[in-house]
Amino acid sequence: MKSGTIYDLGAPGRRAASLPPLTEPEQKILSLIPAEVRREEPPWLPEVSQPELVRHYLRLARLNYGVDSGFYPLGSCTMKYNPKLNEGLARLPGFAGLHPLLPEEEVQGALAVLWELSEYLKGIAGMPGISLQPAAGAHGELTGMLLFKRYFQDRGELERRVKILLPDSAHGTNPASAAMVGFRVVSIPSNERGTVDLQALEAALGEDVAGIMLTVPNTLGIFEEEILEVTELVHEAGGLCYFDGANLNAYLGRARPGDMGADVFHFNLHKTFSTPHGGGGPGAGPVTVSEPLVPYLPVPQVVKEGERFRLDYDRPKSIGRVHPYYGNFLVLVRALAYILTLGDEGLREVSVGAVLAANYLKEKLKKTYKLPYDRLCKHEFVLSGEGLGEVRTLDIAKRLIDYGFHPPTIYFPLIVKEALMIEPTETEPKEVLDAFAAAMERIAEEARREPRLLKEAPHAAPVRRLDEARAARQPVLRLPRP
Amino acid sequence: MSEYIPHTPADIRALLEGVGLRDVEALFSDIPEEVRRRFRPLGLPRRDEDWVRRYLTGLSERSTGKGLVPFLGGGIYDHFVPAVVEYVLSLPELYTAYTPYQAEVSQGTLTWMFEYQTMICELTGMEVANSSMYDGATALAEAALMAHRTVGGKKVLVPRSLNPRVREVLATYAWGAGLKLVDVPYGDDGRLQLSEIPEGACALIVGQPNFFGVIEDLSGLKDQLGEAFLIVYVNPISLGVLAPPGSFGADVVVGEGQVLGLPPSFGGPLLGIFATRGEHLRRMPGRISGQTVDAEGKVGYVMAFQTREQHIRRERATSNICTNSALCALAATVYLAALGPGGLRRVALLSLERAHRLAEEVSSLPGYELAFSGPFFNEFALRCPDPMGAVKKLRRAGIAVLPPEEVEKAGLEGALLVAVTERRTEEELARFVSALKGGMG
Numbered sequence: 001m002k003s004g005t006i007y008d009l010g011a012p013g014r015r016a017a018s019l020p021p022l023t024e025p026e027q028k029i030l031s032l033i034p035a036e037v038r039r040e041e042p043p044w045l046p047e048v049s050q051p052e053l054v055r056h057y058l059r060l061a062r063l064n065y066g067v068d069s070g071f072y073p074l075g076s077c078t079m080k081y082n083p084k085l086n087e088g089l090a091r092l093p094g095f096a097g098l099h100p101l102l103p104e105e106e107v108q109g110a111l112a113v114l115w116e117l118s119e120y121l122k123g124i125a126g127m128p129g130i131s132l133q134p135a136a137g138a139h140g141e142l143t144g145m146l147l148f149k150r151y152f153q154d155r156g157e158l159e160r161r162v163k164i165l166l167p168d169s170a171h172g173t174n175p176a177s178a179a180m181v182g183f184r185v186v187s188i189p190s191n192e193r194g195t196v197d198l199q200a201l202e203a204a205l206g207e208d209v210a211g212i213m214l215t216v217p218n219t220l221g222i223f224e225e226e227i228l229e230v231t232e233l234v235h236e237a238g239g240l241c242y243f244d245g246a247n248l249n250a251y252l253g254r255a256r257p258g259d260m261g262a263d264v265f266h267f268n269l270h271k272t273f274s275t276p277h278g279g280g281g282p283g284a285g286p287v288t289v290s291e292p293l294v295p296y297l298p299v300p301q302v303v304k305e306g307e308r309f310r311l312d313y314d315r316p317k318s319i320g321r322v323h324p325y326y327g328n329f330l331v332l333v334r335a336l337a338y339i340l341t342l343g344d345e346g347l348r349e350v351s352v353g354a355v356l357a358a359n360y361l362k363e364k365l366k367k368t369y370k371l372p373y374d375r376l377c378k379h380e381f382v383l384s385g386e387g388l389g390e391v392r393t394l395d396i397a398k399r400l401i402d403y404g405f406h407p408p409t410i411y412f413p414l415i416v417k418e419a420l421m422i423e424p425t426e427t428e429p430k431e432v433l434d435a436f437a438a439a440m441e442r443i444a445e446e447a448r449r450e451p452r453l454l455k456e457a458p459h460a461a462p463v464r465r466l467d468e469a470r471a472a473r474q475p476v477l478r479l480p481r482p
Numbered sequence: 483m484s485e486y487i488p489h490t491p492a493d494i495r496a497l498l499e500g501v502g503l504r505d506v507e508a509l510f511s512d513i514p515e516e517v518r519r520r521f522r523p524l525g526l527p528r529r530d531e532d533w534v535r536r537y538l539t540g541l542s543e544r545s546t547g548k549g550l551v552p553f554l555g556g557g558i559y560d561h562f563v564p565a566v567v568e569y570v571l572s573l574p575e576l577y578t579a580y581t582p583y584q585a586e587v588s589q590g591t592l593t594w595m596f597e598y599q600t601m602i603c604e605l606t607g608m609e610v611a612n613s614s615m616y617d618g619a620t621a622l623a624e625a626a627l628m629a630h631r632t633v634g635g636k637k638v639l640v641p642r643s644l645n646p647r648v649r650e651v652l653a654t655y656a657w658g659a660g661l662k663l664v665d666v667p668y669g670d671d672g673r674l675q676l677s678e679i680p681e682g683a684c685a686l687i688v689g690q691p692n693f694f695g696v697i698e699d700l701s702g703l704k705d706q707l708g709e710a711f712l713i714v715y716v717n718p719i720s721l722g723v724l725a726p727p728g729s730f731g732a733d734v735v736v737g738e739g740q741v742l743g744l745p746p747s748f749g750g751p752l753l754g755i756f757a758t759r760g761e762h763l764r765r766m767p768g769r770i771s772g773q774t775v776d777a778e779g780k781v782g783y784v785m786a787f788q789t790r791e792q793h794i795r796r797e798r799a800t801s802n803i804c805t806n807s808a809l810c811a812l813a814a815t816v817y818l819a820a821l822g823p824g825g826l827r828r829v830a831l832l833s834l835e836r837a838h839r840l841a842e843e844v845s846s847l848p849g850y851e852l853a854f855s856g857p858f859f860n861e862f863a864l865r866c867p868d869p870m871g872a873v874k875k876l877r878r879a880g881i882a883v884l885p886p887e888e889v890e891k892a893g894l895e896g897a898l899l900v901a902v903t904e905r906r907t908e909e910e911l912a913r914f915v916s917a918l919k920g921g922m923g
Contacts, residue, residue: 001781002781003596003773003781004589004593004781004782005593005596005597005600006597006819007597007600014822015820015821015822015824015825016564016566016819016820016821016822017564017566017820017821017825019562019821019825019828019829019832019904020832020904022828022831022832022835023835024835026831029831029834029835030723030831032834032835032838032857033697033723033724033834033857034697034699034857036699036701036725037697037698037699037700037701037724037725038723038724038725039721039722039723039724039725039726040725042823042824042826042827043601043604043605043721043722043726043823043826044600044604044823045601045604045818045819045821045822045823045826046597046818046819046822047822047823047824048819048820048822050566050820053566053816053819053820054566054569054570057570057573057576057594057816058573060576060589060590060591060593060594061573061574061575061576061590062575062590063575063588063589063590063593064575064576064579064587064588064589064590064591065575065579065584065587065588066574066575066576066577066578066579067578067579068574068575068578069574069575069578072580074580074583077580077581079580080486081486082577082578083486085531085534085535087572088535089534089535089538089539089542091568092538092539092542093542093548094539094541094542094543094544094545094548095542095747095748096745096746096747097548097745097746098545098547098548098746098747098748099547099552099554099558099560099746099748099882100558100746100747100748100749100750101554101556101558101884101885101888102545102547102550102554102882103547103882103885105546106545106546106547106550106882107545107547107748108544108545108546109540109541109542109543109544109545110541110545110748112541112544113538113541120524120526123522123524124524126520126521126522135616135617135620135750135751135807136616136803136804136805136806137804137805138792138802138803138804138805139616139620139803141802142658142802145658146654146657146658149658172791172792172793172794172796172799172804173792173793173802173804175792175796175797176792176795176796176797176799176801176802177802178797179797179798179799179802180627180655180658180659180801180802181658181659182658182659182660185796185797222512223512223513225512225513225514227514227517228514228516228517251510251513253523254510254513254518254521255510255513255517255518255521256517256520256521256522259516259517259520259521260514260517268805270805274486276577276578276809277577277578277579277580277581277805278577278579278808278809278810278812279576279577279579279580279581279582279591279808279809279812280580280581280582280591280613280614280769280805280806280808280809281614281616281751281805281806281807281808281809281810282616282750282751282805282806282807282808282809282810283805285805298654319654319657320650320651320653320654320657321619321647321650321651321654322620322651322654323616323617323619323620323651323749323750324557324617324618324619324645324647324648324650324651324749324752325558325647325748325749325750326748326749326750327749327750328750328751328752329747329748329749329750329751330747330748330750330751331750331751333538336538337534337538339524339526340526340529340534340537340538341484341528341529341531341534342484342486342528343524343526343527343528343529344523344524344525344526344527345528346484346487346528347524349483349484349487349489350484350487351510352489352494352506352509353487353489355509355510356489356494356497356498356501356506356509357497359501359503359509360497360500360501363500363501363502364500376509376511376512378512397584398584398586401584401586401587406584406587407584407587409583412793426486426487426489427486427487427488428488429488429489429493430488430489430493430496430497433497456777458586458587461586461587462586462587462589463585463586463589463776463780463782464586464776464777464778464780465586465776465777466585466586466774466775466776466777466782466783466784467774467775467776467777467784468585468774468784470774470775471772471773471774471784471786472772472786472787472789475763475772475786475787476772476773476774477596477599477610477611477763477770477771477772477773477786478596478599478600478603478609478610478611479596479597479600
């Protein structure tokens with residue numbers, strides 16, 4: 001049976017790239033390697049011509065759905081449009097071609113990018129310190145937890161401050177990040193309004209708490225109205241406040257985490273700042289920090305002296321490096337281009353557009369679907385697929401594919417049964433929002449009249465519904481050698 | 483109005499009407515007034531596309547290093563990238579998609595992930611590979627954490643010849659997780675000298691080749707380690723000519739995949755390679771594509787073993803990783819597919835041969851000698867009386883090498899580290915030698 005991979009194609013001896021010829025006989029060159037570590041058998045790799053290769057990957061691209069294909073309301077992932085200008089800028093030879101270990105005086109332009117972006121991100125967060133090193137949001141979280149740990153170690157409190165509080169509406173990466181540096185995770189329940197229960201928080205706080213990890217707005221898309229009370233309570237108890245910035249699109253250009261009491265805040269440049277998601281990465285997760293945490297930031301820090309930029313390694317209290325160089329530089333270039341293009345006014349339009357689109361869809365869809373937390377939302381909202389007879393949320397999601405849309409995030413957050421988490425972003429015109437709402441309404445109708453249509457969906461995708469259980473039961477994780 | 487946001491004033495009125503609000507400010511009434519009052523803008527005007535293009539192009543041209551001939555290595559190498567790699571990375575349905583949570587509309591991503599996993603298993607000689615980590619350094623750190631979870635013990639044996647930057651990242655992760663790094667020295671041949679395995683060791687890390695370019699002998703190491711993990715940190719290009727670490731009983735093979743089709747990129751984004759033995763599959767971090775069938779029995783791919791991952795297992799997950807380095811793994815997939823087994827071997831042979839030719843010529847210059855006697859791949863440490871002076875001479879000839887202080891971090895003083903790839907021409911090699919000759923006598 002064909003695997004659909006590039007290994008189906010080609011013939012021995014074909015190749016899709018040309019290289020300079022060898023100038024010495026192969027055996028002579030190979031004799032430079034001791035026999036016991038020499039490779040005897042070549043790796044099994046495809047042998048295809050360039051046209052075969054190009055057609056294969058173009059075919060794979062057509063099996064995929066991206067933001068450029070259509071509406072991609074994947075909640076908490078902020079699948080906004082990726083500006084094409086920025087793609088070209090990231091490929092400039094003066095950026096992409098630079099080796100990271102060139103001397104500082106030879107990379108002044110790249111250091112200028114790092115410095116300038118740092119200044120803007122600090123301004124957007126309203127916080128005095130930054131590191132651009134984290135390669136993704138979860139990497140930023142890990143950096144934040146390491147910063148917490150170093151801070152308490154420096155104060156001699158590490159032994160007793162062992163707990164991290166986590167609202168039950170937190171991102172899944174949060175508890176995993178806290179656990180990676182040895183913190184114990186304690187869950188804080190949400191109240192009936194979908195926000196942190198202050199009484200439960202107070203009860204959980206004490207001398208053994210290192211801090212809290214908050215997602216603002218939370219994964220229900222709800223802003224923590226009592227955010228100042230929350231951070232004040234944590235600070236009074238001697239703890240620190242981590243803010244997950246995955247949902248920054250909700251208040252970009254009109255509020256700053258630093259003004260809400262954040263001690264560490266991570267950006268997801270691949271969400272809020274429009275850098276492409278790349279099929280799963282690379283992203284970038286810079287962290288900004290409050291004054292007390294500045295001494296612990298990763299090394300090096302970029303500093304500006306007159307017109308020159310320099311890397312500062314002399315930071316004795318630093319947690320060290322979390323990246324071997326300076327972070328995902330080409331992602332940072334794209335984010336800087338985005339900020340420069342929008343300016344203050346544009347950044348403000350982002351949050352207006354994102355929040356307006358989410359509330360508009362929410363008001364339309366709550367007539368047909370259950371809305372567990374019926375209130376003003378921010379950039380996203382969570383419906384429940386319950387109450388539509390025998391169909392489940394998974395079936396609704398798969399049926400949306402037939403209507404030409406990417407499904408929303410499903411079964412998350414865990415506190416809503418049969419959750420459908422919808423984030424339209426600011427880059428979708430009203431006509432698309434209306435078309436999506438109409439599809440959702442028709443699907444609800446189909447669920448009552450002809451549930452089989454949903455249960456067997458998708459019908460119009462490149463494949464029918466895939467058997468996920470089989471992939472775990474009979475794992476096939478690579479092609480077997482022929 | 484921004485070119486990326488479609489809402490006209492009329493659209494905004496219509497949307498607001500749908501929401502039942504009178505103005506956009508009301509959308510933010512749930513943000514405490516005090517917080518909104520404290521807000522300060524950046525003071526940035528809106529710019530047009532051509533302005534931004536010119537401005538950033540200007541910054542890109544300010545880095546004088548872009549015009550230098552790179553004999554630079556230290557973990558990032560200047561290998562040739564065929565144009566087809568860039569072509570595939572620019573296909574919109576591939577680069578504007580996200581993690582393939584919805585398999586039926588993500589068969590493109592899941593299929594190339596499966597191809598990638600197959601190729602990485604082939605290169606490394608391992609049974610399973612994930613679909614990417616951020617970079618080689620964090621892949622190594624995660625491998626150490628995995629070793630600790632699997633066999634217990636808090637000591638990780640780390641050669642002094644490991645890439646110092648990779649070691650620094652490992653040290654940060656290890657401190658966070660309460661692991662202890664124990665130094666392993668290297669000998670006059672530049673190879674690691676492992677005497678005994680201390681009590682409580684969960685892993686030994688070996689660079690293949692190591693930071694100095696020296697090829698390690700991996701035979702017998704796993705027997706010496708017993709339960710403890712043998713973790714091999716590879717330059718994947720070298721595996722075109724070096725025996726796969728799997729054949730020496732490695733438990734985990736990690737490495738920096740930048741060399742497989744990515745430009746140096748001022749150090750990011752990179753590609754973390756991660757492969758292990760089948761028995762460790764459930765402890766492996768990161769995403770995996772698995773083959774299955776659809777409702778009609780047609781072959782397809784899904785994300786497999788998600789129960790290891792953070793969004794399901796939360797604080798008991800194998801790692802917190804979510805967003806990874808997918809597009810960089812796609813670059814590696816296309817690169818390896820374009821080169822095929824013969825091309826990969828050719829790149830490795832050319833790099834190997836040119837590095838040795840240069841090493842032979844420069845080490846015959848008076849005062850210059852190879853720092854180590856051991857076999858090396860495409861990079862070598864060159865001892866010389868005045869390394870800074872040598873760097874300056876090379877710079878005047880338009881050539882860049884690793885700054886000596888970078889080499890000192892691995893405990894080697896008074897030496898340059900020189901890397902050679904298949905891209906370095908006869909003329910450039912000759913220029914290198916004559917630059918060092920110049921002003922010597």
